[in-house]
Amino acid sequence: MNRLDDAVMLLHHSGELIGTIAFAASGALMAVRRNLDVVGILLLAVATALGGGILRDVTIGNTPPNAFTDMRYLIAAVVTGMVIFSWRVPARLTRWPLEITDAVGLGMFAVVGTVVAYQWGLSAPGAALLGLMTAVGGGVIRDMLSGQVPSVLRPGEHLYAIPALACAAVVAILLRYTDYQAWMGLACAVIAISVRLASLKFGWHGPRPWYADDLPDEAA
Amino acid sequence: MNRLDDAVMLLHHSGELIGTIAFAASGALMAVRRNLDVVGILLLAVATALGGGILRDVTIGNTPPNAFTDMRYLIAAVVTGMVIFSWRVPARLTRWPLEITDAVGLGMFAVVGTVVAYQWGLSAPGAALLGLMTAVGGGVIRDMLSGQVPSVLRPGEHLYAIPALACAAVVAILLRYTDYQAWMGLACAVIAISVRLASLKFGWHGPRPWYADDLPDEAA
Amino acid sequence: MNRLDDAVMLLHHSGELIGTIAFAASGALMAVRRNLDVVGILLLAVATALGGGILRDVTIGNTPPNAFTDMRYLIAAVVTGMVIFSWRVPARLTRWPLEITDAVGLGMFAVVGTVVAYQWGLSAPGAALLGLMTAVGGGVIRDMLSGQVPSVLRPGEHLYAIPALACAAVVAILLRYTDYQAWMGLACAVIAISVRLASLKFGWHGPRPWYADDLPDEAA
Numbered sequence: 001m002n003r004l005d006d007a008v009m010l011l012h013h014s015g016e017l018i019g020t021i022a023f024a025a026s027g028a029l030m031a032v033r034r035n036l037d038v039v040g041i042l043l044l045a046v047a048t049a050l051g052g053g054i055l056r057d058v059t060i061g062n063t064p065p066n067a068f069t070d071m072r073y074l075i076a077a078v079v080t081g082m083v084i085f086s087w088r089v090p091a092r093l094t095r096w097p098l099e100i101t102d103a104v105g106l107g108m109f110a111v112v113g114t115v116v117a118y119q120w121g122l123s124a125p126g127a128a129l130l131g132l133m134t135a136v137g138g139g140v141i142r143d144m145l146s147g148q149v150p151s152v153l154r155p156g157e158h159l160y161a162i163p164a165l166a167c168a169a170v171v172a173i174l175l176r177y178t179d180y181q182a183w184m185g186l187a188c189a190v191i192a193i194s195v196r197l198a199s200l201k202f203g204w205h206g207p208r209p210w211y212a213d214d215l216p217d218e219a220a
Numbered sequence: 221m222n223r224l225d226d227a228v229m230l231l232h233h234s235g236e237l238i239g240t241i242a243f244a245a246s247g248a249l250m251a252v253r254r255n256l257d258v259v260g261i262l263l264l265a266v267a268t269a270l271g272g273g274i275l276r277d278v279t280i281g282n283t284p285p286n287a288f289t290d291m292r293y294l295i296a297a298v299v300t301g302m303v304i305f306s307w308r309v310p311a312r313l314t315r316w317p318l319e320i321t322d323a324v325g326l327g328m329f330a331v332v333g334t335v336v337a338y339q340w341g342l343s344a345p346g347a348a349l350l351g352l353m354t355a356v357g358g359g360v361i362r363d364m365l366s367g368q369v370p371s372v373l374r375p376g377e378h379l380y381a382i383p384a385l386a387c388a389a390v391v392a393i394l395l396r397y398t399d400y401q402a403w404m405g406l407a408c409a410v411i412a413i414s415v416r417l418a419s420l421k422f423g424w425h426g427p428r429p430w431y432a433d434d435l436p437d438e439a440a
Numbered sequence: 441m442n443r444l445d446d447a448v449m450l451l452h453h454s455g456e457l458i459g460t461i462a463f464a465a466s467g468a469l470m471a472v473r474r475n476l477d478v479v480g481i482l483l484l485a486v487a488t489a490l491g492g493g494i495l496r497d498v499t500i501g502n503t504p505p506n507a508f509t510d511m512r513y514l515i516a517a518v519v520t521g522m523v524i525f526s527w528r529v530p531a532r533l534t535r536w537p538l539e540i541t542d543a544v545g546l547g548m549f550a551v552v553g554t555v556v557a558y559q560w561g562l563s564a565p566g567a568a569l570l571g572l573m574t575a576v577g578g579g580v581i582r583d584m585l586s587g588q589v590p591s592v593l594r595p596g597e598h599l600y601a602i603p604a605l606a607c608a609a610v611v612a613i614l615l616r617y618t619d620y621q622a623w624m625g626l627a628c629a630v631i632a633i634s635v636r637l638a639s640l641k642f643g644w645h646g647p648r649p650w651y652a653d654d655l656p657d658e659a660a
Binding site: 031032034035036037038039040041043044054058061063064065067068069071074084085086088144145146147 | 278279280281337340342343345346349350360364368369370372373374375376377379380381382425426427428429430431432
Binding site for chain 1: 471472474475476477478479480481483484494498501503504505507508509511514524525526528584585586587
């Protein structure tokens with residue numbers, strides 16, 4: 001359990017906190033868009049921010065999850081929600097607030113989820129899969145609680161799961177075969193975040209089936 | 221684990237049973253509204269009634285959850301579903317059957333969820349958070365399985381999470397700092413139920429962001 | 441834990457693998473219908489195929505779930521998704537590809553879920569309930585991630601949960617009172633799959649409440 005050094009643990013905690021704040025902001029911004037009141041904003045901020053980690057902890061058997069024992073994550077999510085509630089994010093400062101916060105949370109949680117699962121004793125492939133689940137979990141919860149198809153599964157969606165999975169897989173390989181250092185995970189997260197945002201900017205897509213255009217439109 | 225007396229345990233079991241029946245009724249009434257058959261009515265009754273408690277037990281690590289080991293809750297939910305299936309609730313006897321049953325379940329599960337989590341060893345804030353999750357969990361599952369945005373996150377929604385959270389927080393404080401008695405939890409539940417129903421009757425809302433009216437309607 | 445013989449274990453593993461492939465195909469076919477790209481197809485295939493088993497394992501406390509420790513299930517789901525991506529299922533060979541794969545997964549997972557839960561120490565009724573949850577879980581996850589009401593809870597739906605629950609209940613009774621043999625579970629699964637498909641073919645429904653036609657259409 002304790003093969004990783006203190007610097008990694010520090011990054012792990014910082015990264016989880018940064019991811020928590022980013023996802024809390026994305027949940028709160030979604031709630032503002034959907035015209036919810038202060039309670040809805042805080043609930044969606046907290047569910048988005050803590051959801052991925054709770055899913056991860058419940059799945060690996062780390063119960064009760066960190067989110068219920070370490071109140072810093074809850075406080076960070078609530079404070080973030082209150083900031084979004086009281087301060088209107090200027091549109092010119094940040095063109096796509098929801099997309100950017102979501103991407104930062106995605107990258108951070110992919111790394112942290114993989115490290116936590118690997119430390120808990122999962123194999124490298126299992127840890128990468130759990131990193132992906134942690135990364136997309138919060139956003140899936142946010143979208144489903146908002147009555148929307150999760151962005152990761154929307155037709156015409158840009159690259160979302162791919163950078164998260166690639167990041168988690170690289171971290172898992174580094175954990176397994178190298179002397180994992182904190183900066184490696186951080187670099188993976190930054191690359192994943194950049195790829196996600198670039199795919200939005202430049203319209204990158206995954207390939208659809210070659211026969212997709214021949215299909216009748218039988219489902220909406 | 222056993223700092224609470226037998227009377228509390230009795231209330232706990234009764235409260236969980238009352239909450240189970242109330243949520244089962246709300247799930248069954250929703251299924252009737254949605255024109256489902258007897259199987260759909262029973263499934264939605266059981267999922268709504270047991271869902272919050274299963275979420276709670278899985279989250280704190282009490283596996284397998286009570287719902288799978290103590291068949292009384294399942295039987296109560298199925299019987300309630302069969303009653304709704306065979307007996308048409310007269311509209312004049314109870315004006316808002318779905319809202320009232322939902323409120324009763326909300327209050328009862330907020331108290332019971334907090335007590336169970338606290339007894340399981342969670343800190344007071346963690347227990348309150350879990351009480352909130354238990355209270356809103358069943359309704360969220362019911363609404364999402366019905367293809368609706370959870371009522372707790374609908375624009376223009378009345379107070380729902382606030383009374384549940386306040387109730388859970390007061391119970392957590394009582395558990396932590398006083399000699400908790402069964403009637404205290406019951407009183408909290410009754411107040412939470414009353415506040416929820418009063419907010420529906422009198423149209424109480426939480427505040428929206430000051431800039432909400434300036435936002436473009438970019439999302440439905 | 442080990443009262444069941446090797447043949448049962450073999451069927452258990454084969455059945456879980458068959459159910460995994462069938463549900464992966466149903467998820468991938470749903471993704472193709474919804475016009476998703478290759479990432480969406482693989483994600484929905486994996487979530488549908490592994491979702492029911494992960495729900496089951498997390499609920500009984502078998503963490504981390506098999507899906508994260510035994511990579512065969514993940515690989516089977518990914519390969520199935522890639523096959524659907526690259527090979528267009530001819531409409532004349534299989535009239536209802538999504539319905540048939542879904543039915544096979546339903547029957548297989550009902551049996552396997554019940555056996556796993558019973559071996560884990562749950563009572564016969566608890567094991568049957570968990571078998572039902574395993575069987576319908578993957579399909580519910582697939583439908584909800586696709587923005588649809590789960591097929592098990594759609595108005596006018598044909599028999600779906602009933603064959604799964606009956607199958608799980610019979611397996612639970614056999615486990616409890618007889619010398620359970622592998623072929624018994626297989627027979628139950630085949631009957632459940634046949635009943636499900638026959639209900640689609642011949643339009644079997646469960647009864648609706650006698651007063652259903654008098655209800656105002658207050659909800660969609």
